[in-house]
Amino acid sequence: MSWADDRRRIRAIAWKDITTERRSKAGFNSVVAFAVTSLVLFGFALGPEARALREAAAGTLWIALLFAGVLAFNRSFHVELEGGALDPLLIYPGRRWTIFAGKLLANLAFVGTILAIVVLVSLTLYQVPVPKAWPSVLLVLVLGTVGLVTLGTFYAAMATRTRAREVLLPLLLFPMLVPVLLAAVSASKALLTGDVMHESGAWIRFLLGYDVVFLTATLLVFEKIIEA
Amino acid sequence: MSLYLAPSRRWTTFGIFAFLFLIASQAYGFTTLPDRDMGHLQKILYVHVPAAWMTFLSFLVVFIYSARYLISKRETDDLLAAAAAEVGATFNGLTLVLGMLWGRPAWGAWWVWDPRLTSTLILFLIFVGYLALRAFVDDPQRRAQWSAAVGIFGAINVPIVYMSVRWWRTLHQIQSSPSTMDPAYVVGLRLNAFAFLFVMIYFIRKRYELARIARATEFAADQVALGGA
Numbered sequence: 001m002s003w004a005d006d007r008r009r010i011r012a013i014a015w016k017d018i019t020t021e022r023r024s025k026a027g028f029n030s031v032v033a034f035a036v037t038s039l040v041l042f043g044f045a046l047g048p049e050a051r052a053l054r055e056a057a058a059g060t061l062w063i064a065l066l067f068a069g070v071l072a073f074n075r076s077f078h079v080e081l082e083g084g085a086l087d088p089l090l091i092y093p094g095r096r097w098t099i100f101a102g103k104l105l106a107n108l109a110f111v112g113t114i115l116a117i118v119v120l121v122s123l124t125l126y127q128v129p130v131p132k133a134w135p136s137v138l139l140v141l142v143l144g145t146v147g148l149v150t151l152g153t154f155y156a157a158m159a160t161r162t163r164a165r166e167v168l169l170p171l172l173l174f175p176m177l178v179p180v181l182l183a184a185v186s187a188s189k190a191l192l193t194g195d196v197m198h199e200s201g202a203w204i205r206f207l208l209g210y211d212v213v214f215l216t217a218t219l220l221v222f223e224k225i226i227e228a
Numbered sequence: 229m230s231l232y233l234a235p236s237r238r239w240t241t242f243g244i245f246a247f248l249f250l251i252a253s254q255a256y257g258f259t260t261l262p263d264r265d266m267g268h269l270q271k272i273l274y275v276h277v278p279a280a281w282m283t284f285l286s287f288l289v290v291f292i293y294s295a296r297y298l299i300s301k302r303e304t305d306d307l308l309a310a311a312a313a314e315v316g317a318t319f320n321g322l323t324l325v326l327g328m329l330w331g332r333p334a335w336g337a338w339w340v341w342d343p344r345l346t347s348t349l350i351l352f353l354i355f356v357g358y359l360a361l362r363a364f365v366d367d368p369q370r371r372a373q374w375s376a377a378v379g380i381f382g383a384i385n386v387p388i389v390y391m392s393v394r395w396w397r398t399l400h401q402i403q404s405s406p407s408t409m410d411p412a413y414v415v416g417l418r419l420n421a422f423a424f425l426f427v428m429i430y431f432i433r434k435r436y437e438l439a440r441i442a443r444a445t446e447f448a449a450d451q452v453a454l455g456g457a
Contacts, residue, residue, distance in 0.1 A: 151381075158374040162364040171360055172378060175353035176385055179392035186396055202395070210388060217384060224298050225377045 006098050013089075013102025018109055020079060027075045028110065035068035035118050043125055050127050057126040058188035062144065062181055064118055065111070069148050070170050072110050073156035076103055081160060090226065100153065100222040107149045115145055133191045136200060140191065143207040144184035147214065151176050154218040158225055183207045231303065232444035235437050239430070246426035253419040260416055269333055274416045276326035278424035279319050280348065286316030286428060287351065287383060290358075294379035297372055306372035307443065309379055310362060311435035315428055317355035323348060343394040350389045354382040368443065 021028055042060040046052055080086045089099060119141065122128065131137060152173055159169040187203035253274075263270035293309035296302075327345065328338045339345065358378050365371040 154377075158361070158377070161370075162361070163366075164360075164364045168357075168360060168364055171353075172357040175350050175357060175389075176381060178350050179385070179388045182392045182396045206392065206395070213384065213388070214381075217381060221298070221377050221380065225373050227373070 006095060009094050009098040010102045010105065013099055014105035014109075017076065017103060017106030021106075021110060027072075027079075028113070031068050031071045031075075032114055032117055034071060035064050035114055036121050038064045038067055039118065039121055039125055053126040054128055054192075055189075057122055057128045058185045058192060060126070061118060061122045061188070062185050064122075065115055065145075066148065066174070066177065066181065068114050068118070069111050069152050070173065072107060072114070073149075073152040073173075074160055074165060074169055076107055076110075076153065077156050077160040078165075096223045096226050097219050099226065100157070100219065103157075104149060104153050107153050108145065111145055111149050111152075115141060128192060131192050131194075133195065133200075136204070137188060137191050139204060140184055140187045140200070140207065143204065143211055144180055146211045147180040147184075147207060148177060150211065150214050150218055154222065154225075157222070179210055180207065183210070230444065231440050231447060233437050233440040239433050239437075242426070243430040243434070246423070246430045249426055250420075250423040253416070253423040256419055257416050260413070263413075269330065270413070271416070272326055272330040274413070274420045275424075276323060276330060277417060278421040279323040279326060281421060282424045282428045283316055283320040283323050283348070283351065284386075285425075286312045286319060286432065287355075287386065289432070290316060290379045291383035294376035294383075297376045298380075303368065303372060303443070304440070306376065307439040308432070308436050310375065311432045311439055313355055313358050313362075313375075313379065314435055315431045317352065317359060318431075319424075319428065320348065320352045320355055324352060341393075341397065343390060343397055346393045347386070347390040350393075351382075351386060354378075354385065358382060368446075 039060060042056070042064070043053060046056050046060070077086070080089065090096070123130065152169075155172045155176075156169055159165050159172060162168055183203045183206045187200045187207070190197065190200045190203070257271050257274045260271070262268045289312035290309045293305045293312065297305035297309060324345075327348075331340065331345075332338050358375055361378055362371055362375050365374060
């Protein structure tokens with residue numbers, strides 16, 4: 001099996017997932033609607049005062065994304081399970097980690113699009129001015145999403161095949177994502193307020209390290225959890 | 229390989245010894261002088277600190293046996309990891325409760341967002357997730373493989389969570405830390421540490437025996453249902 005074969009396989013799986021989602025749109029639309037609704041509800045919980053909203057914006061954005069992400073990850077394997085397509089997929093020749101990598105890419109595209117919408121809605125609803133350091137904010141968003149999607153896709157591969165998938169996935173996933181949440185929220189918060197303490201750099205490196213550790217770990221272990 | 233494991237008398241003796249040791253350690257704790265500042269409150273640390281140690285130790289066992297399972301594929305490794313996870317979660321809960329009982333009078337709050345407290349709580353949630361996953365998966369091989377992955381990832385995450393919470397706190401305000409221990413109390417702490425260690429080993433062993441008996445029963449039932457023996 002050459003690297004070119006693996007790459008083709010990854011692309012095929014990612015493309016299949018993205019196409020399914022693009023054609024039906026039902027999943028995507030409802031997840032986006034859910035994310036926006038939670039942002040509105042956070043707004044009610046935090047009160048109409050503009051300053052309080054602005055300060056909480058980074059936190060609410062990530063919590064909304066986390067919740068929406070769980071719905072997305074559950075879907076990503078559920079569609080296949082319902083159609084009985086997961087077993088044939090596993091029977092195809094080729095290394096199993098490519099299935100994970102393909103799903104990961106599709107989920108990145110899916111959650112990345114949700115993120116873009118959630119960010120725009122947050123900026124508007126919470127009256128956050130676009131900070132000068134927006135490229136760094138973008139980097140934080142990307143790194144945080146990679147961390148979220150990596151573990152989300154991995155845990156969904158297990159949790160969606162259990163009896164209690166709705167509750168099990170967040171139960172397994174959220175404690176694992178505490179570092180991502182803390183790092184992404186702290187870095188975004190710092191950057192939005194001008195980064196006077198120069199702490200955003202450390203958080204960005206931390207996120208990068210987290211992503212590398214868990215990307216490697218999930219790619220190595222996926223083979224073991226999918227075979228059963 | 230038969231999964232059935234007969235409970236042995238030697239382990240029962242060990243269990244009796246462990247609990248006697250635990251009682252003796254508590255008795256010793258009551259004979260020591262109360263702390264100058266905190267009085268008898270100080271003595272919660274005798275049990276709180278060892279409970280925390282045992283939490284980490286059992287999670288280490290979960291990590292080692294989960295990794296071993298993924299390599300060896302022996303079901304017994306998985307059952308031992310599960311036994312350690314259950315005992316670890318118990319000690320973890322105990323650590324949190326004892327810490328709160330101490331924190332309320334000493335710090336004036338049941339809970340503070342201290343890095344150590346917070347990461348212990350996260351660790352507890354990871355354990356709970358691990359046990360929930362096991363409860364919701366019926367196929368033994370699947371259950372073993374998946375919980376091994378969750379156990380390994382959880383263990384990898386422990387230092388990362390601790391670091392993230394510490395940064396989160398220290399970058400904003402000065403970290404509060406529990407008072408360090410006076411040398412006079414070291415004996416009480418050591419005695420309890422060993423008592424907890426013995427109790428932990430006994431609990432893990434007992435859970436492991438039970439798990440093997442339960443699995444052997446399931447296996448036998450399957451055989452009968454299939455028209456075998």
